[in-house]
Amino acid sequence: MANEVCLRTLDHDQPWSLEAYRAVGGYEVLKRVLQEKTAPDDIIAEVKKSNLRGRGGAGFPTGVKWGFINRSAPGDRYLVCNSDEGEPGTFKDRDILRYNPHQLIEGMIIAAYTIGAARGYNYIRGEFQEPYERFEAALEEARKEGFLGEDILGSGFDFQLHAHLGAGAYICGEETALLESIEGKKGQPRFKPPFPALFGLYGRPTIINNTESLASIPVILEKGGDWFKDLGVENSGGTKVFSISGNINNPGVFEIPMGTPFKDLLQMAGGMKDGRPIKAVIPGGSSAPVIPGAQMMELTMDYDAIQQAGSMLGSGAVIVLDDTNCMVRVLERMSYFYYEESCGQCTPCREGTGWLYRIVHRIEQGKGRQEDLELLDDITGKIAGRTICALGDAAAGPVQGMLKHFRDEFQYHIDRKRCLVSAGG
Amino acid sequence: MTEESTITIEVDGRALKAAPGAMLIDVCDAAGIHIPRFCYHRKLSLSANCRMCLVEVEKVPRPLPACVTPVNDGMKVTTNSPMAVEAQKGAMEFLLINHPLDCPICDQGGECELQDVALGYGSDASRYAEAKRVVADPDIGPLVATDLTRCIHCTRCVRFGAEIAGIRELGATGRGDHMTIGTYVEHAMGSELAGNVIDLCPVGALTSKPFRFQARAWEMVQRDGIAAHDGVGSNVHYHLRRDQILRVHPKDNEAVNECWLSDRDRFSYQALSAADRLLKPLVKQGGEWRETDWQSALEAAAQGLAQARGDDGNQLGGLLSPSASLEELYLAKKLMRGLGSANLDHRLRQADFRGDPPKVPWLGGPIAELEEQDLVVIIGANPRKDQPLLGHRIRKAAMKGAEVVYFNPLKLDLNYRAAQWVANPRDWVLEVANLAKAAGVRKGVVNKIKVADHHKELFKRLKAADKALVLVGDLAMGHPDYGLLRCLAAQVAEAAGARLGFLTPGANGVGAALLGVTPGEGGLDAQAMLAEPRKGYLLLGIDPGFDLENPAQGLNALMKAECVVALSSFRSPDLETVADVILPLAAAPESAGTFFNIEGTQQGFNGAAPPAGEARPGWKILRVLGNLMNLGGFDFNTPLQVRDEALGMLGDAAPDNGFEPDPALELTLPEAELLRIGELPIYSVDPMVRRAPALQATADAQDAAYLRLNPEDAKRLGFTAGDRITVSQPQARKAVFEARPDPAVPQGAVALCTAIPGSQALAGRFGEVTLEKA
Amino acid sequence: MGFKMQPMTVPEPAPGKDQLFTPEIRAEIDRWIAKYPAEWKQSALMAALVAVQDADTDNNPGWLSQKDLDDVAHYLDLPPIAVYEVATFYSMYELKPVGRHKICVCTNVSCMACGSDEIVSHLEGKLGIKLGQTTEDGHYTLKEVECLGACGGAPMFQIGKQYYENLTPDRVDEILDGLE
Numbered sequence A: 001m002a003n004e005v006c007l008r009t010l011d012h013d014q015p016w017s018l019e020a021y022r023a024v025g026g027y028e029v030l031k032r033v034l035q036e037k038t039a040p041d042d043i044i045a046e047v048k049k050s051n052l053r054g055r056g057g058a059g060f061p062t063g064v065k066w067g068f069i070n071r072s073a074p075g076d077r078y079l080v081c082n083s084d085e086g087e088p089g090t091f092k093d094r095d096i097l098r099y100n101p102h103q104l105i106e107g108m109i110i111a112a113y114t115i116g117a118a119r120g121y122n123y124i125r126g127e128f129q130e131p132y133e134r135f136e137a138a139l140e141e142a143r144k145e146g147f148l149g150e151d152i153l154g155s156g157f158d159f160q161l162h163a164h165l166g167a168g169a170y171i172c173g174e175e176t177a178l179l180e181s182i183e184g185k186k187g188q189p190r191f192k193p194p195f196p197a198l199f200g201l202y203g204r205p206t207i208i209n210n211t212e213s214l215a216s217i218p219v220i221l222e223k224g225g226d227w228f229k230d231l232g233v234e235n236s237g238g239t240k241v242f243s244i245s246g247n248i249n250n251p252g253v254f255e256i257p258m259g260t261p262f263k264d265l266l267q268m269a270g271g272m273k274d275g276r277p278i279k280a281v282i283p284g285g286s287s288a289p290v291i292p293g294a295q296m297m298e299l300t301m302d303y304d305a306i307q308q309a310g311s312m313l314g315s316g317a318v319i320v321l322d323d324t325n326c327m328v329r330v331l332e333r334m335s336y337f338y339y340e341e342s343c344g345q346c347t348p349c350r351e352g353t354g355w356l357y358r359i360v361h362r363i364e365q366g367k368g369r370q371e372d373l374e375l376l377d378d379i380t381g382k383i384a385g386r387t388i389c390a391l392g393d394a395a396a397g398p399v400q401g402m403l404k405h406f407r408d409e410f411q412y413h414i415d416r417k418r419c420l421v422s423a424g425g
Numbered sequence B: 001m002t003e004e005s006t007i008t009i010e011v012d013g014r015a016l017k018a019a020p021g022a023m024l025i026d027v028c029d030a031a032g033i034h035i036p037r038f039c040y041h042r043k044l045s046l047s048a049n050c051r052m053c054l055v056e057v058e059k060v061p062r063p064l065p066a067c068v069t070p071v072n073d074g075m076k077v078t079t080n081s082p083m084a085v086e087a088q089k090g091a092m093e094f095l096l097i098n099h100p101l102d103c104p105i106c107d108q109g110g111e112c113e114l115q116d117v118a119l120g121y122g123s124d125a126s127r128y129a130e131a132k133r134v135v136a137d138p139d140i141g142p143l144v145a146t147d148l149t150r151c152i153h154c155t156r157c158v159r160f161g162a163e164i165a166g167i168r169e170l171g172a173t174g175r176g177d178h179m180t181i182g183t184y185v186e187h188a189m190g191s192e193l194a195g196n197v198i199d200l201c202p203v204g205a206l207t208s209k210p211f212r213f214q215a216r217a218w219e220m221v222q223r224d225g226i227a228a229h230d231g232v233g234s235n236v237h238y239h240l241r242r243d244q245i246l247r248v249h250p251k252d253n254e255a256v257n258e259c260w261l262s263d264r265d266r267f268s269y270q271a272l273s274a275a276d277r278l279l280k281p282l283v284k285q286g287g288e289w290r291e292t293d294w295q296s297a298l299e300a301a302a303q304g305l306a307q308a309r310g311d312d313g314n315q316l317g318g319l320l321s322p323s324a325s326l327e328e329l330y331l332a333k334k335l336m337r338g339l340g341s342a343n344l345d346h347r348l349r350q351a352d353f354r355g356d357p358p359k360v361p362w363l364g365g366p367i368a369e370l371e372e373q374d375l376v377v378i379i380g381a382n383p384r385k386d387q388p389l390l391g392h393r394i395r396k397a398a399m400k401g402a403e404v405v406y407f408n409p410l411k412l413d414l415n416y417r418a419a420q421w422v423a424n425p426r427d428w429v430l431e432v433a434n435l436a437k438a439a440g441v442r443k444g445v446v447n448k449i450k451v452a453d454h455h456k457e458l459f460k461r462l463k464a465a466d467k468a469l470v471l472v473g474d475l476a477m478g479h480p481d482y483g484l485l486r487c488l489a490a491q492v493a494e495a496a497g498a499r500l501g502f503l504t505p506g507a508n509g510v511g512a513a514l515l516g517v518t519p520g521e522g523g524l525d526a527q528a529m530l531a532e533p534r535k536g537y538l539l540l541g542i543d544p545g546f547d548l549e550n551p552a553q554g555l556n557a558l559m560k561a562e563c564v565v566a567l568s569s570f571r572s573p574d575l576e577t578v579a580d581v582i583l584p585l586a587a588a589p590e591s592a593g594t595f596f597n598i599e600g601t602q603q604g605f606n607g608a609a610p611p612a613g614e615a616r617p618g619w620k621i622l623r624v625l626g627n628l629m630n631l632g633g634f635d636f637n638t639p640l641q642v643r644d645e646a647l648g649m650l651g652d653a654a655p656d657n658g659f660e661p662d663p664a665l666e667l668t669l670p671e672a673e674l675l676r677i678g679e680l681p682i683y684s685v686d687p688m689v690r691r692a693p694a695l696q697a698t699a700d701a702q703d704a705a706y707l708r709l710n711p712e713d714a715k716r717l718g719f720t721a722g723d724r725i726t727v728s729q730p731q732a733r734k735a736v737f738e739a740r741p742d743p744a745v746p747q748g749a750v751a752l753c754t755a756i757p758g759s760q761a762l763a764g765r766f767g768e769v770t771l772e773k774a
Numbered sequence C: 001m002g003f004k005m006q007p008m009t010v011p012e013p014a015p016g017k018d019q020l021f022t023p024e025i026r027a028e029i030d031r032w033i034a035k036y037p038a039e040w041k042q043s044a045l046m047a048a049l050v051a052v053q054d055a056d057t058d059n060n061p062g063w064l065s066q067k068d069l070d071d072v073a074h075y076l077d078l079p080p081i082a083v084y085e086v087a088t089f090y091s092m093y094e095l096k097p098v099g100r101h102k103i104c105v106c107t108n109v110s111c112m113a114c115g116s117d118e119i120v121s122h123l124e125g126k127l128g129i130k131l132g133q134t135t136e137d138g139h140y141t142l143k144e145v146e147c148l149g150a151c152g153g154a155p156m157f158q159i160g161k162q163y164y165e166n167l168t169p170d171r172v173d174e175i176l177d178g179l180e
């Protein structure tokens, strides 16, 4: 039951080619929709039925989001795909772009048709040269076939789709920062409301979705919302493309049903490297609070289960850590990331991420103070929920998670001025 | 806000009425409920990044920023609940961790929004044990000092540049913690409104450079005033210590200056302590200047004027600054009339007095309405520099989609999109005539020319526009065919059903016109009384080498006169050459008076500072002169009495741009190989402005010193940038300027400003010039 | 006051654009400009900076000089500060000279767990420079970067536009030997 949706071309030669995509039934849904002039509301209803939740991290139901667009309002509308993939641990959209770009393109055309957008952009992170080239080549093929451009397949529907390349900024994965970035500015998030559906790219109504969300659309419409929903579990429809990395034998991308037990996923990924014990798992990209390995082994991979365990499924990026990892060091590295990547506009995030990092760094260096753990608790509380975008929460979550589950390691660093792990504790 | 569309919200237990969708912070501000803030500013776009304005809203689990939270009916807000206060304290702590503790040496100390809020919210001991951020301070020009380590990244200054000043000079470069405010590449800010960032910056990161380290906020007293350098009449606060004005801030007046101030109005106070400030009366005896006491000086003045007058009052002429107060102008007029002279004028930079003048020229409507226009045609003006805050209003209109079209003899550097129809000074008049022809005018010069399609199109749009305005400004007034230009403009406006407006000179041009500071029956205007020299002159608030349309002619006439009495705040070489008595005049901030601004609003002011040295307010000087010369009706004890009498005389006279256009006026400017364009630079408009060192150090002032000509002409003449060029004009001395090729100047023209050092030798603002390498 | 949604374009397009860069770079920038609404030339700014950085303008491939930034501003009719803001915000723009080969090593969590420390110290030892430095001969620049979205192949680095995954010190030697 793997690779049924976004990665369904994987078994084919040159899975990224139009040929391979055609072989799995590609662009048939688009043709049907355009020929039958399927009512946009019907498409939205089907997507709602599928229980597809946004794969970019926030998990917002895609069909509901599309419903926010007022199609009768005059003026331009835009469709934007988020292929910025910057959340540490995540590398699934890269594979969708590399191995099945046509499905994303088909999904985007259908989405654009549904919301009445004549122009769309796929924002691809700047470092992704190979995926970008694959996507551009696929765009060229799709244009040649008449799937893009004016009067698509004689339906009267026009849609221009372009790639936009980022240039190295995690924050541009945040949807409104991404829009600012397309506008040629610094990627600084806008405050919401107004949400992009009302005030998005160039100030116009815009729908923005993750690569995986959009690439799922053709299959959902082909096989039906119920089919997709039933692949998964309650509240988590369909399959999910998990990126699993860390101290495991066979890291990579696995498209499996929602609700699959973590231990099965771990097994697919070849199990723990060198047979070492599993110490901790970050289940949804680095912004998701850490979960101790033993607890994780009991969990299933879906929104509710992970949330109940105090973390989040996020982008489905699973980082597995064995017992050789010092959690202070891990947190130090993660805190450095948020400190480096804060866009700088909101006070709590700009000042707070640096403060967090400096404290954790100090503890890691053996210069921690007794009051530091309290201070960390307190600062994270003053960042989370107080910023324009969720980067503030993303910076606070890992600290809170680590202090919750591995406080003793931090305490040890402070007390003994050295590392518990390397001390063999 | 109509009754049906109001909603009710509750803030801190008080029920407040509000418009639905209004931002919570505005609703609270209107009700006097203070919410701390740094990034929010009512005139700037919302950025919501400081996170200081967090408040608690019922049923919302986390604090919300009041500046971007729209109100809705029944909303319950607490601005001081434990949740709100904790959130505000949190933001404050973050702001302070990297903020230096240099309040004792910070110019913002005592009036710092951060300091104020910190007292309320900050905790005593910093828990931040790390090294603080330090940022290098770039030099961004003579007006604004930077201490960017103090910056709290509110981005008000950046948004101001983009949205109000219309030039993005300051920016926030770098990301996150590394983000810094600055110009990135060090260069001076070029905006004429740059000083406003001083007020906007909530901390001491951007402060007034001239004011630096002069005084602490709490040592100063604040007095109100009216800025005296253009017709806007910006409302200001003077800040003084020991009777000395140390800085000038805007005072909010939505209808006039909103909350802004032009740099000219902000920094001209520096002139009050200029080295050549005239502190004592001066009398020339045997060709030598002597300081003397008031009594002797006034007697000398009275005697001199009486002698020059002989028994023909018309042997006297009065040249009065259009920035003098109503009271001064009224008494000067009364004096001249009392002496039997009808020769009086305030239109000192106007070149052409043909035709029926507008009754009382003015803007033609309220200042605030400028921003609501759909189409503005501007003939011979650069409002951005001539009256910066009118320029700002016109820019606002343009940003809202208005079409702005300029007819000028040279291309302007604008901060919004506008059409600029540029032609050399002679063809320029023909361009305007073309538009008039398109408007249906069929007499005079118009007959000889052909209308182009774009003129017809423009006229059509002008006619179709809901709110259209034709503005005539200083460059047109300085043109030898102003009479014709004015006439054409009026005919265009009339035919299109557009409003006509004049960008009148000085701070009180409208007041001067209302009072009739213009030639009486048979009297001579400003040009004529210098072209036909008088035996005696009264000069009020002017420097004849700088403030006359044709300084060569003017200085010549004054030289020949038997007696010139000048009321002036400053010494000047030209004044000392031509005058016989110079009486030290209090400057505008030093005396009480009244201005009518360009929209006709009467604004009174009191002296904020005592006059320097022995200087006296103009009304007092003129009162004594009147009495000494035995003219009745000069017994005033207070400026209020003068004002009441002046206003009484005005009755219900009101500004009125009406006049009878004379279609027979001919184009008089002859064709020539090179014609001068004598712009009046922003920082040359009056004696005070010319003496403010900070303003003189700006690029605007320094660029005005060059002789600019089209690169093609420069090539043809063999001039390159930096060449020293001797300029000659008929009936003038030669003067030397540095050449600068500039494509903004059309071929066949030479931009050479008036009222700049060296220009005293020259003749009229427009007309033939010949150039040769010095 | 509400939101601002206007391009930062200067009111008056500056002449002389045909003097800037090379015809190839101009064509590349124009290709990007064509993707966006006509009044939003600013949208092409990021791509323009990449095009200019990659090209050998003024003999400075791989990084953006002050002149490059000003030229891009000129070409796109933007105030220079709008370009400086963007160029200093995104980490892929280099505002100082870099070596012919820019080696961007990921040290984020997955790579760290899989031994990026070892890769970094191997590189530092081999090249005789620290992270953030450039070799004296101008061949290599070492740069620490955040997660590049290739954690499945951790540890990894990027040289130029190319990803190299599953690194070991031996692999690193091989890769560097293969570069000219």
Ligand SMILES: Cc1cc2nc3c(=O)[nH]c(=O)nc-3n(C[C@H](O)[C@H](O)[C@H](O)COP(=O)(O)O)c2cc1C
Pocket (backbone or CB within 6 Å): A053, A054, A055, A056, A057, A058, A059, A060, A062, A082, A083, A084, A085, A086, A087, A170, A171, A172, A173, A174, A175, A176, A208, A209, A210, A211, A213, A214, A389, A390, A391, A394
């Ligand atoms: C700091 C931050 C980084 C993000 N990075 C990404 C990203 O790299 N890719 C992505 O698809 N969504 C990312 N998101 C989530 C987006 O804001 C947005 O929710 C998503 O693109 C919406 O698409 P979806 O509904 O299909 O998930 C990020 C959010 C935050 C706050």
Ligand code: SF4
Pocket (backbone or CB within 6 Å): B150, B151, B152, B153, B154, B155, B156, B157, B158, B181, B200, B201, B202, B203, B205, B206
């Ligand atoms: S310099 Fe002042 S106005 Fe500008 S961002 Fe910093 S604190 Fe705000």
Ligand code: FES
Pocket (backbone or CB within 6 Å): B036, B037, B038, B039, B040, B047, B048, B049, B050, B051, B052, B053, B054, B065, B066, B067, B068
């Ligand atoms: S005033 Fe509201 S966030 Fe700054």
